[in-house]
Every structure is written in C-alpha cells, then in structure tokens.
Amino acid sequence: MSLRDLRNNLGAAESVRPAVHADSVTGEIVDTRGFDSAMVLVQTGAIAGAGDFTPKLQHSDTTTGGDFTDVEAADLLGDFPVILTANGVTRVGYAGPKRYLRAVLTKNGGTSIAASASVVLGHPHQRPVA
Structure with a gap:
C-alpha cells in the first residue's frame, strides 16, 4: 500500500443521511x-x-439512545459553528473515550436545510480497511 493511500487506511460511516431537513x-x-x-x-x-x-456530536459507551450525551468541548478538535451556513463543509475531530458516536442537527428556526453528516474513522487496527 502506498503511503498516500487513504482508501485502505480510513473508514467512513453515514450518520445523517443527505436530505432536506425541515x-x-x-x-x-x-x-x-x-x-x-x-x-x-x-x-x-x-x-x-x-x-x-x-x-x-454525541457519544456513548452503549447503543441505547438515552445514554448519549453531548461531547464536551475538551473532547473536540475544532469547533462546530453556532449556525450552519449554506454550501459548506465543517470538520471537527473527536478525542473522547467513548465507542459510539452520532451527529445531531438541531433546528432553531426557519424552514429547512440540505445537509448530511458522516464520521471518518482513522488509525485502523487492521489494514486494509474493508
């Protein structure tokens, strides 16, 4: 594998499907x-x-919905914007200890936004990543 090869060295998972969210x-x-x-x-x-x-971003040690809590700023690498803007990409790293993650988009007002959220996973224990 090439040192430049990300395909076999990163995992990716969809959290929020691409859609217009109202x-x-x-x-x-x-x-x-x-x-x-x-x-x-x-x-x-x-x-x-x-x-x-x-x-x-929320995290948990279990897959039980009620166990998820908001990730504290100390466990984030970078900041989420207070309000999402059109046609953009926001990337924030996770440095916390929990196994499970999920993204949350909270509507504060207005009509809708086209958006998605994915989690990119790095430093795999086994390579190549399937």
Whole structure:
C-alpha cells in the first residue's frame, strides 16, 4: 500500500443521511471499534426560509439512545459553528473515550436545510480497511 493511500487506511460511516431537513435530526449511531481516531464531517447545501440549524456530536459507551450525551468541548478538535451556513463543509475531530458516536442537527428556526453528516474513522487496527 502506498503511503498516500487513504482508501485502505480510513473508514467512513453515514450518520445523517443527505436530505432536506425541515426538523431536528438525530443521526444513526457509528461504531468506532477497530479505529483509534474519528472526525465528523457536516456538509450543507441550500437553506430555505432562513433555516437555522446547529450541529453537534454525541457519544456513548452503549447503543441505547438515552445514554448519549453531548461531547464536551475538551473532547473536540475544532469547533462546530453556532449556525450552519449554506454550501459548506465543517470538520471537527473527536478525542473522547467513548465507542459510539452520532451527529445531531438541531433546528432553531426557519424552514429547512440540505445537509448530511458522516464520521471518518482513522488509525485502523487492521489494514486494509474493508
């Protein structure tokens, strides 16, 4: 494998499916097992009716929905914007100790936003990554 080869050295998982979101959305759970690092990517498209959404990352030791808590700033590498803007990409690293992650987009007002959130997993225990 080439040193420049990311395809075989990174994992990726979808948390919030690409869609036009008119309400708050809690993403799917991403299991970080087998990886030593993670980063969330929030991608946005068009905003309709001044759609005002705030992103965040939650973590847990279990897959039980009620066990998830917001990741503290000390466990984030970078910052989420207070409000998502149109046609952008936000990337924030995760340095916390929990196994499970999920993205959350909270609607504060307005109509809607086209958005998605993925978790990129790095430093795999086994390579190549399937």
